[in-house]
Amino acid sequence: MxxxxxxTRAVATQRQWLAPLIWFILLLSLAAGMSQLEWLxxxxxxxxxxxxxxxxxxxxxxxRHVLVxxxxxxxxxxxxxxxxxxxxxxxGRDFLPLVAQLASIGxxxxxVAVLALAVPALGFGTLxxxxxxxxxxxxxxxxxxxxxxxxxxxxxxxxxxxxGMTPRQILRQVxxxxxxxxxxAGIRTSVTINIATAALGATVGxxxxxxxxxxxxxxxxxxxxVQGALLIGLLSLTVDSIFERLQRRP
Amino acid sequence: MGVNRQSPNWVLLSLMLVSVVAWLFLDALxxxxxxxxxxxxYTSLEVMGGWPALLLGLPLLGVAVLAWQPxxxxxxxxxxxxxxxxxxxxxxxxxxxxxxVDADAPQAxxxxxxxxxxxLFLLLLAVIELRTRLGVSRAKGWLLFMxxxxxxxxxLTLWLEPLALVREYRVRSDQFASAVYTHLMLVGAAxxxxxxxxxxxxxxxxxxxxxxxxxxxxxxxxxxIPSLALFGLLLAxxxxxxSRIDWxxxxxxxxxxxxxxxxxxxxYSLLPxxxxxxxxxxxxxxxxxxxxxxxGMSRRQVFVQVRLPLALxxxxxxxxxxxxxxxxxxxxxxLIGAGGLGTFIFQGLGxxxxxxxxxxxxxxxxxxxxxDALIGALSERLRLGGAQ
Amino acid sequence: MIELxxxxxxFGDETAVNAISLRVAKGELCxxxxxxxxxxxxTLRMINRLxxxxxxxxxxxxxxxxxxxxxxLRRRIGYVIQSTGLFPHWTVSRNIGLVPRLLKWPKERVRDxxxxxxxxxxxxxxxxxxxxxxQLSGGxxxxxxxxxxxxxxxxxxLMDEPFGALDPITRATLQDEMRxxxxxxxxxxxxxxxxxxxxxxxxxxxxxMHQGRIVQQGSPIDLLHEPANxxxxxxxxxxxxxxxxxxxxxxGERMLPFGPRLLASERIPxxxxxxxxxxxxxxxxxxxxxxxxxxxxxxxxxxxxxxxGAKAP
Numbered sequence: 001m002x003x004x005x006x007x008t009r010a011v012a013t014q015r016q017w018l019a020p021l022i023w024f025i026l027l028l029s030l031a032a033g034m035s036q037l038e039w040l041x042x043x044x045x046x047x048x049x050x051x052x053x054x055x056x057x058x059x060x061x062x063x064r065h066v067l068v069x070x071x072x073x074x075x076x077x078x079x080x081x082x083x084x085x086x087x088x089x090x091x092g093r094d095f096l097p098l099v100a101q102l103a104s105i106g107x108x109x110x111x112v113a114v115l116a117l118a119v120p121a122l123g124f125g126t127l128x129x130x131x132x133x134x135x136x137x138x139x140x141x142x143x144x145x146x147x148x149x150x151x152x153x154x155x156x157x158x159x160x161x162x163x164g165m166t167p168r169q170i171l172r173q174v175x176x177x178x179x180x181x182x183x184x185a186g187i188r189t190s191v192t193i194n195i196a197t198a199a200l201g202a203t204v205g206x207x208x209x210x211x212x213x214x215x216x217x218x219x220x221x222x223x224x225x226v227q228g229a230l231l232i233g234l235l236s237l238t239v240d241s242i243f244e245r246l247q248r249r250p
Numbered sequence: 251m252g253v254n255r256q257s258p259n260w261v262l263l264s265l266m267l268v269s270v271v272a273w274l275f276l277d278a279l280x281x282x283x284x285x286x287x288x289x290x291x292y293t294s295l296e297v298m299g300g301w302p303a304l305l306l307g308l309p310l311l312g313v314a315v316l317a318w319q320p321x322x323x324x325x326x327x328x329x330x331x332x333x334x335x336x337x338x339x340x341x342x343x344x345x346x347x348x349x350x351v352d353a354d355a356p357q358a359x360x361x362x363x364x365x366x367x368x369x370l371f372l373l374l375l376a377v378i379e380l381r382t383r384l385g386v387s388r389a390k391g392w393l394l395f396m397x398x399x400x401x402x403x404x405x406l407t408l409w410l411e412p413l414a415l416v417r418e419y420r421v422r423s424d425q426f427a428s429a430v431y432t433h434l435m436l437v438g439a440a441x442x443x444x445x446x447x448x449x450x451x452x453x454x455x456x457x458x459x460x461x462x463x464x465x466x467x468x469x470x471x472x473x474x475i476p477s478l479a480l481f482g483l484l485l486a487x488x489x490x491x492x493s494r495i496d497w498x499x500x501x502x503x504x505x506x507x508x509x510x511x512x513x514x515x516x517x518y519s520l521l522p523x524x525x526x527x528x529x530x531x532x533x534x535x536x537x538x539x540x541x542x543x544x545x546g547m548s549r550r551q552v553f554v555q556v557r558l559p560l561a562l563x564x565x566x567x568x569x570x571x572x573x574x575x576x577x578x579x580x581x582x583x584x585l586i587g588a589g590g591l592g593t594f595i596f597q598g599l600g601x602x603x604x605x606x607x608x609x610x611x612x613x614x615x616x617x618x619x620x621x622d623a624l625i626g627a628l629s630e631r632l633r634l635g636g637a638q
Numbered sequence: 639m640i641e642l643x644x645x646x647x648x649f650g651d652e653t654a655v656n657a658i659s660l661r662v663a664k665g666e667l668c669x670x671x672x673x674x675x676x677x678x679x680x681t682l683r684m685i686n687r688l689x690x691x692x693x694x695x696x697x698x699x700x701x702x703x704x705x706x707x708x709x710x711l712r713r714r715i716g717y718v719i720q721s722t723g724l725f726p727h728w729t730v731s732r733n734i735g736l737v738p739r740l741l742k743w744p745k746e747r748v749r750d751x752x753x754x755x756x757x758x759x760x761x762x763x764x765x766x767x768x769x770x771x772x773q774l775s776g777g778x779x780x781x782x783x784x785x786x787x788x789x790x791x792x793x794x795x796l797m798d799e800p801f802g803a804l805d806p807i808t809r810a811t812l813q814d815e816m817r818x819x820x821x822x823x824x825x826x827x828x829x830x831x832x833x834x835x836x837x838x839x840x841x842x843x844x845x846x847m848h849q850g851r852i853v854q855q856g857s858p859i860d861l862l863h864e865p866a867n868x869x870x871x872x873x874x875x876x877x878x879x880x881x882x883x884x885x886x887x888x889x890g891e892r893m894l895p896f897g898p899r900l901l902a903s904e905r906i907p908x909x910x911x912x913x914x915x916x917x918x919x920x921x922x923x924x925x926x927x928x929x930x931x932x933x934x935x936x937x938x939x940x941x942x943x944x945x946x947g948a949k950a951p
Binding site for chain 1: 686688709710711712713714715717719720721723725726727736738740758786796902
């Protein structure tokens with residue numbers, strides 16, 4: 001390979017990450033410098049005394065939002081992929097029909113309802129949100145992992161066995177890599193829903209980017225609402241563009 | 251080698267064992283003298299001397315035994331037992347409630363505990379599992395839930411007055427009816443309008459590749475924005491429009507209420523609708539279209555008589571996804587004053603009144619499931635008649 | 639050497655393979671033929687234990703296959719299937735190097751072996767090493783499949799309709815190469831096919847299966863001459879049997895080396911088959927052909943009488 005083609009490829013990789021980077025910088029600078037924009041929000045609510053949400057630092061709210069989503073999503077990926085892999089093994093195959101049906105029926109449950117049901121079961125605070133996000137986030141991941149493993153040509157599986165690969169080698173070298181695009185799409189769906197649902201967590205006592213919105217609705221302060229909404233929107237776009245890039249790789 | 255010796259059905263076996271343990275040892279009921287005081291929990295064995303609870307639990311152990319050596323007869327038997335237990339459960343609850351709450355304690359309320367919820371959930375899973383194993387058709391599968399629903403309805407209307415959920419409902423039955431109505435109207439309007447808009451959009455997209463690219467990019471972008479944020483972002487401009495333009499204001503357009511809710515719902519509904527209609531029309535078997543042309547059908551005839559009927563099941567799938575999504579999003583819209591069942595959820599959360607939260611959340615889930623089943627059945631019918 | 643003793647396989651109530659016994663000698667190519675569903679694929683897959691047999695015993699060089707760990711067993715046996723089963727996410731060279739890597743060969747040795755095999759199978763390394771399976775034609779993909787099976791130099795090769803999905807021309811080319819390859823490598827091969835011409839062309843031993851049983855086995859010529867029953871006869875081509883036999887015999891075997899005679903007008907290479915010679919005679923309406931060697935130099939003559947197997951006049 002010539003050095004110029006290496007450089008071209010490096011530049012291309014850099015350019016691929018440009019969109020996520022721009023969204024991320026926008027997100028961070030807005031979270032850090034919201035108070036600099038007071039004059040702008042003043043136009044929105046000229047009569048109110050306070051137009052910048054002060055009950056929590058925006059960066060801290062953002063951090064907590066990301067943390068909750070990250071914990072829930074990480075657990076959902078581990079459990080979801082694990083469950084789907086387990087029920088496609090010889091030993092767990094009995095559970096496959098039930099798990100597949102549960103994953104598809106579960107997705108008809110609206111996420112708000114799941115969040116609402118988590119509160120009577122677990123109380124207020126961050127824990128019920130993480131559990132609700134985890135439970136709901138599992139479904140698309142399980143479903144997509146099953147679809148991904150199911151989409152593998154049976155002859156490829158047969159050849160892998162015939163060549164003398166152990167079940168573990170088949171899983172790690174053949175099944176998971178071939179199912180990866182499906183799994184990634186499932187994780188994307190899951191994380192997108194989780195970011196949105198976590199924002200609703202502000203109504204059950206979690207403090208995150210949903211807070212300014214809820215507080216703005218309660219106090220009739222449009223400026224608060226717009227601040228929260230902008231940050232959540234930017235957060236979603238950042239995360240979504242990262243997945244977009246990841247999925248585009250061969 | 252044994253003759254037809256079956257390996258155990260581990261799914262059913264584990265479901266039954268967990269059910270029985272949960273049912274007998276977790277809290278089944280929660281009795282409180284009024285709405286404010288936290289109640290006292292009871293396990294099912296502490297209710298009515300315990301024997302009715304055992305009577306419900308023992309047949310489940312029988313199912314577990316049958317699952318050890320499953321045969322078709324055994325599975326049918328198991329299904330009958332599970333459906334019967336599901337049917338008897340509300341009656342048990344009714345009997346327990348009557349026993350616990352005196353007629354002269356109009357404030358007393360009975361809450362449903364984790365044991366009961368869990369049992370309900372696990373038994374429903376068992377029904378699904380048995381339905382799959384026995385290859386029961388979709389329509390007959392729904393009939394299986396009928397006895398259970400009938401007995402719940404009976405119990406709820408006749409004996410379950412002290413149930414917290416029922417008490418909560420009685421206080422605001424008018425509000426409940428109007429919330430359901432608003433919810434359905436918003437969902438119906440969003441789905442209906444988005445179907446029409448999407449159809450028009452797709453017809454343009456099929457002609458103009460540029461519109462197709464931009465359209466999908468824009469809709470994808472919109473779908474990424476979380477609902478709460480989109481409702482919030484629509485609030486400011488609509489409030490401004492409502493206050494500046496009189497006729498819009500008179501129509502009820504403002505930052506709060508149905509207008510931002512409807513617009514946001516419409517935006518979210520467009521993507522799945524457009525995507526499915528587009529894919530449906532694109533993916534009709536090229537050979538079929540080719541042969542229709544070859545037979546001398548005009549472009550219009552091909553579209554109306556071949557492409558459209560073949561595409562319909564996929565379009566309906568889009569309607570199904572959109573409807574379910576809209577039912578959930580409308581719940582969120584309650585936050586910006588759009589009404590609907592979400593109102594109970596958020597009011598309940600605000601007042602820490604969990605039964606009120608349930609009063610909102612359970613019907614929303616029920617609506618989503620019913621919509622899913624109805625549209626699913628419809629599309630299956632069309633598929634049978636129309637295409638594979 | 640592969641031996642099957644009374645091997646039986648049942649799927650539920652159905653007996654797919656019914657007490658078959660078979661011996662494939664070292665270096666022999668044994669073709670299992672029969673209609674679809676006759677149990678030939680099942681038999682093949684029981685040898686590397688992709689399917690476990692219910693009754694009887696299968697021995698590899700005198701040891702029962704059950705005595706090996708199934709993974710170790712399969713790594714010792716090459717396996718080629720109709721749809722290739724190449725891993726779509728791996729390059730050609732990585733696919734070929736699979737079994738050596740499973741056997742933990744050092745990196746350089748794997749690379750050298752992969753390149754050796756690609757050359758052996760006519761796949762230029764520079765062109766194909768980094769391609770992915772979806773970029774290959776059917777014939778190329780199947781060459782990669784064969785190379786992958788040969789990678790760890792197994793003594794035994796199992797081939798399940800390896801050329802079944804290819805067009806007739808590619809198929810014929812690969813059959814020729816297969817014959818050449820086998821002449822060099824002397825593997826013990828079990829080859830499943832439903833194409834009788836392919837079986838006749840490649841096999842040292844032909845095993846005809848029907849409804850889970852072996853109906854007849856023997857050398858191709860034996861079977862052509864003495865089919866055990868009408869089923870084998872029809873499978874072997876019925877009225878076409880004569881041509882099928884003629885296709886198995888080379889012109890060189892029947893020709894008369896040159897005496898001082900006039901050259902016949904039409905020529906035929908000595909490596910061609912008698913059926914091709916007959917076709918040339920029919921086409922040109924002649925009863926004598928000049929037999930030539932690779933350099934087109936006349937070396938003998940084939941008359942219709944000699945073709946028919948009569949003693950020279």
